[in-house]
Every structure is written in C-alpha cells, then in structure tokens.
Amino acid sequence: MLRDAMEAQFVEESDGLTFWLARPQDYDEVMAISQDIYQGNDYLPHRYHTWMTECERVVIIGRRNGRLVALDSALLVDGGQTVVLEGLRVCPSERGRGVAGVIQRVTDCYIKQVYPSVTTKRLTRRDNPGPEKLSKFIFLACRAILSLFGEAERFKGFVSGLKTKLESTEKSDGPSSNNNQKLFVLKDIHQLKAILLDPDLSLRLQLPGGAIIQDWQPLKPMESNLEILERRNLTWMVDCFDDKPMFMSFHTPPYPVPFNGGSLRFNIDMFGTDVFIAKKALIAHLEQVIEEIHGSVVVHVYMPQTFWEAMRQFCEGDEGVKQYMDYWEQLFLEKEIA
Ligand SMILES: CC(C)(COP(=O)(O)OP(=O)(O)OC[C@H]1O[C@@H](n2cnc3c(N)ncnc32)[C@H](O)[C@@H]1OP(=O)(O)O)[C@@H](O)C(=O)NCCC(=O)NCCS
The missing domain is CATH 3.40.630.30 (Gcn5-related N-acetyltransferase (GNAT))
Incomplete structure (x- = not known):
C-alpha cells in the first residue's frame, strides 16, 4: 500500500x-x-x-x-x-x-x-548557542563558510577573473612547487572507495571531527556510508601527491531554494590544508555546473577556517558575483543518546 x-x-x-x-x-x-x-x-x-x-x-x-x-x-x-x-x-x-x-x-x-x-547523535548547526548550551555536547569541529550570490550568466565572467588571478599568483610564486599535483574529477567509484577508506585520510586531509561533511551531513569515511554518499550524486575532486590525496572536495548538484524569490543553491565542501588547491577547486567546481545553472545562484563553500580570508580575497572584486554573507560557521557536535 x-x-x-x-x-x-x-x-x-x-x-x-x-x-x-x-x-x-x-x-x-x-x-x-x-x-x-x-x-x-x-x-x-x-x-x-x-x-x-x-x-x-x-x-x-x-x-x-x-x-x-x-x-x-x-x-x-x-x-x-x-x-x-x-x-x-x-x-x-x-x-x-x-x-x-x-x-x-x-x-x-x-x-x-x-x-x-x-549510541550517538551528531548534528551540525550554524548558530553558536553559547558555552552553557554547547557544554551539553561534545564539540567536534568548526568549519568556515564563504557565501556568494549572483545571476547565473555572470558566473562565466567571475570564473575567468578567478583564473586570471590564480595564474598571476602562480607566476609570482615562480615555477610551481606543486608540479606533482593535479586536481582532477574523480569518477571511478573504486578509486573513490580506496581513497575514502584509506586509514590515513582523516589525518592527511584534517577531516573535521574525522568526518566528511556533505552539505551539513557528517559521515565517517567508512564502507557503510559509501552507499549514502552515492545516493547524493556528488561530483568529487581530488588532488594527489605521490598517489596520496592531499586535497578533496565535492559539490552537491545545485538545487532550488526559496532565496530571493527562488534561486539555485550550490554547495561545495572542501577538505585539506592547501588553500592554493582550494582556489583551483573552486574554479573547477563552478566550471562543472556553469552550463546548467540558471536564474539566481547562491554558492556556499564550506572549508577549514584557515582558508576563509584567502578565499574571500580571491573571490572579491567581481561586479556580478559577490560575497553576500559575512564570515559564518558550521559547528559539528555530538551527544550520547541515553
Ligand atoms: C531553532 C528552533 C528549532 C528552536 O526551537 P524552540 O522551540 O524555539 O527552541 P527553544 O529555544 O525553546 O529550545 C528548546 C531546546 O531545543 C534546543 N535547541 C534550540 N535550537 C537548537 C538547534 N539549532 N539545534 C539543536 N537543538 C536546539 C535548545 O538547546 C533547548 O534544549 P534543551 O531543552 O535541552 O534545553 C526554532 O527557532 C526554529 O525553528 N528556527 C528556524 C529553523 C532553524 O534554525 N533550525 C535549526 C536547525 S540547526
């Protein structure tokens, strides 16, 4: 029935x-x-x-x-x-x-x-309820969020501006120290599985609370969660050094939200320690969806707090796609279920 x-x-x-x-x-x-x-x-x-x-x-x-x-x-x-x-x-x-x-x-x-x-419940939330309420939880991690907004047709200009900026930093830094690195879209499910189940992953990528947070949903990188991640239809990017992932990011397919009378929401989650690769990844994720987005688009980029200021500066100065919220955070909390 x-x-x-x-x-x-x-x-x-x-x-x-x-x-x-x-x-x-x-x-x-x-x-x-x-x-x-x-x-x-x-x-x-x-x-x-x-x-x-x-x-x-x-x-x-x-x-x-x-x-x-x-x-x-x-x-x-x-x-x-x-x-x-x-x-x-x-x-x-x-x-x-x-x-x-x-x-x-x-x-x-x-x-x-x-x-x-x-035995355990986990949640992510945006507002910090203060020390008294927070003390009821185990605090696992805090991530920074950069939020951008613009009309879909302005994203091509925005991305080409970002590329120019990235090239100029590459030039001024001299020959890239990242020669062995290449950011790529990871489509092979077996390769993805091997990366996610590598016991070193959490340490190498400094995963928040040892978890992958996918559009506010924290999941431990373990076999039983792979099926949940697969359901989400994510686009994964990885940057490896000597076959070991040094950076990982993914985006959730853009989806409609009520914002500004109806917009698309585009979430990108980033994990790693190198903000230069994060900049490359931002460009790559936007390029992946640039032909399919339409109307107004809100982009939220979730990242380690240490990336935020550099990413904000990287994104500033465009007339069409602009930062629309100040610095804000994603708190990751845990509590035992009695
Ligand atoms: C956030 C919201 C659900 C709080 O509802 P409320 O009934 O006014 O909550 P109260 O302030 O009366 O708090 C009641 C309890 O809920 C808890 N609580 C409040 N906000 C919470 C949140 N965002 N996540 C988890 N628990 C929360 C409080 O700590 C308190 O717990 P206690 O009973 O153990 O002390 C409500 O304001 C709301 O719907 N806001 C819009 C949606 C939203 O922001 N949801 C949060 C998702 S993270």
Missing part, C-alpha cells in the same frame, strides 16, 4: 503535543512552518519527498490540537552506531517555549526503539 494512502502513524504524546511519522501529504503544512528558515536557504522544500522514501531515515512531526507545529529528522549512519539529526524546526508562534527540546527527546526515544544499536 502506498504510504500516501496510509493512516498517520502515531509515535507519542508529550507536553500537550502529539507526535507522528511524517507522510508525503504533510508537505504543505511542513512548508507553512518553514517560511524564512535559513534566510531562504532551506533545503527541505526540495528534499522532503526524498526523505519520505530514504531508507533508514525517520521524520517526526509534532502537532498541537491537530495543527503541525514542529519537525525533526534523523538518518541512521556510520554502520548503525550514529544518527545524524537534520531539519529541526518549530513554527514561529511556538518558538522559545522548549518545543525543539521536546521533539528532540521524542525523536531520540523513537530512534532507540527502532534502532537499538544507536
């Missing part, structure tokens, strides 16, 4: 709210509580229906007197040991009263029932 046609599955009643598994037909109500979330960069309008059928994902909604007021979601990862929490939201009129805490406890409890092997 189609889930659509199914009765809503009741989860629990708590604090005057009833909790249910979300269904495809709850979409409009979920969107109604999602106005202006992440300043228009919300991924949920685009991902909701995929979430409904994604295996080992739980999506829970909370209702007060029948009205949908909150949503939380968890994806089972890391071979069943961890859940990644995503999508948390509470309708504006219910905020500041602890509803987010209630739905998170309900989600934890449900997860424990369905997946007893889970």
Whole structure:
C-alpha cells in the first residue's frame, strides 16, 4: 500500500503535543512552518519527498490540537552506531517555549526503539548557542563558510577573473612547487572507495571531527556510508601527491531554494590544508555546473577556517558575483543518546 494512502502513524504524546511519522501529504503544512528558515536557504522544500522514501531515515512531526507545529529528522549512519539529526524546526508562534527540546527527546526515544544499536547523535548547526548550551555536547569541529550570490550568466565572467588571478599568483610564486599535483574529477567509484577508506585520510586531509561533511551531513569515511554518499550524486575532486590525496572536495548538484524569490543553491565542501588547491577547486567546481545553472545562484563553500580570508580575497572584486554573507560557521557536535 502506498504510504500516501496510509493512516498517520502515531509515535507519542508529550507536553500537550502529539507526535507522528511524517507522510508525503504533510508537505504543505511542513512548508507553512518553514517560511524564512535559513534566510531562504532551506533545503527541505526540495528534499522532503526524498526523505519520505530514504531508507533508514525517520521524520517526526509534532502537532498541537491537530495543527503541525514542529519537525525533526534523523538518518541512521556510520554502520548503525550514529544518527545524524537534520531539519529541526518549530513554527514561529511556538518558538522559545522548549518545543525543539521536546521533539528532540521524542525523536531520540523513537530512534532507540527502532534502532537499538544507536549510541550517538551528531548534528551540525550554524548558530553558536553559547558555552552553557554547547557544554551539553561534545564539540567536534568548526568549519568556515564563504557565501556568494549572483545571476547565473555572470558566473562565466567571475570564473575567468578567478583564473586570471590564480595564474598571476602562480607566476609570482615562480615555477610551481606543486608540479606533482593535479586536481582532477574523480569518477571511478573504486578509486573513490580506496581513497575514502584509506586509514590515513582523516589525518592527511584534517577531516573535521574525522568526518566528511556533505552539505551539513557528517559521515565517517567508512564502507557503510559509501552507499549514502552515492545516493547524493556528488561530483568529487581530488588532488594527489605521490598517489596520496592531499586535497578533496565535492559539490552537491545545485538545487532550488526559496532565496530571493527562488534561486539555485550550490554547495561545495572542501577538505585539506592547501588553500592554493582550494582556489583551483573552486574554479573547477563552478566550471562543472556553469552550463546548467540558471536564474539566481547562491554558492556556499564550506572549508577549514584557515582558508576563509584567502578565499574571500580571491573571490572579491567581481561586479556580478559577490560575497553576500559575512564570515559564518558550521559547528559539528555530538551527544550520547541515553
Ligand atoms: C531553532 C528552533 C528549532 C528552536 O526551537 P524552540 O522551540 O524555539 O527552541 P527553544 O529555544 O525553546 O529550545 C528548546 C531546546 O531545543 C534546543 N535547541 C534550540 N535550537 C537548537 C538547534 N539549532 N539545534 C539543536 N537543538 C536546539 C535548545 O538547546 C533547548 O534544549 P534543551 O531543552 O535541552 O534545553 C526554532 O527557532 C526554529 O525553528 N528556527 C528556524 C529553523 C532553524 O534554525 N533550525 C535549526 C536547525 S540547526
């Protein structure tokens, strides 16, 4: 039987709210509580229906007197040991009263029932809640984000400007010290697997908290997560030195978000220690999508904090594609599930 046609599955009643598994037909109500979330960069309008059928994902909604007021979601990862929490939201009129805490406890409890092997929950968030709230978590890492915005047709000029800048730094630095290095698009799934499962990867690329963070979703580089990464249809770039990856990045296919009346959101996640390669990778990722983007485009580049200022300077000065948010961060946190 189609889930659509199914009765809503009741989860629990708590604090005057009833909790249910979300269904495809709850979409409009979920969107109604999602106005202006992440300043228009919300991924949920685009991902909701995929979430409904994604295996080992739980999506829970909370209702007060029948009205949908909150949503939380968890994806089972890391071979069943961890859940990644995503999508948390509470309708504006219910905020500041602890509803987010209630739905998170309900989600934890449900997860424990369905997946007893889970010991840990992980989440990424943009706002720093301060030391008191943060002390409830294990702090794993912090990444910097550079955000750009422009009309699709202005990206060709932007990229050619970046190339000119890169060439001039190459010249002024003399013959490149990176002769053995070459950034390439990694398409071979076996090669990708070998790279991701290499036990030295985390140290060499300084992976945040030992994880790959894909568009806010942290995953340990382990075999059982490869299938999840494959589902995301990513474009991978790697730069190797003596066959060892020294830099890795990927982009998620651009997807629509509400920003500025409707835009494409383009996320690039970067891992490594060499900002020069990061600049090359930025150009390469943009070139990969330049023919397919249209309308307004928001680009978010997630990177080690040490890259940020150099990347900002690298991107400044274009008339069409501009930085549109100041420095901001992605916090990566963990907590035991009781
Ligand atoms: C962030 C948001 C969900 C908070 O909802 P709320 O019900 O007003 O939350 P409260 O301030 O009453 O806090 C209740 C609990 O949720 C926790 N919480 C608040 N924001 C959180 C967040 N972003 N991630 C995880 N937990 C959060 C609080 O620490 C508190 O925990 P406690 O009960 O263990 O003390 C709500 O403001 C919202 O929907 N904002 C827009 C969407 C958004 O930014 N979501 C965050 C995704 S990272």
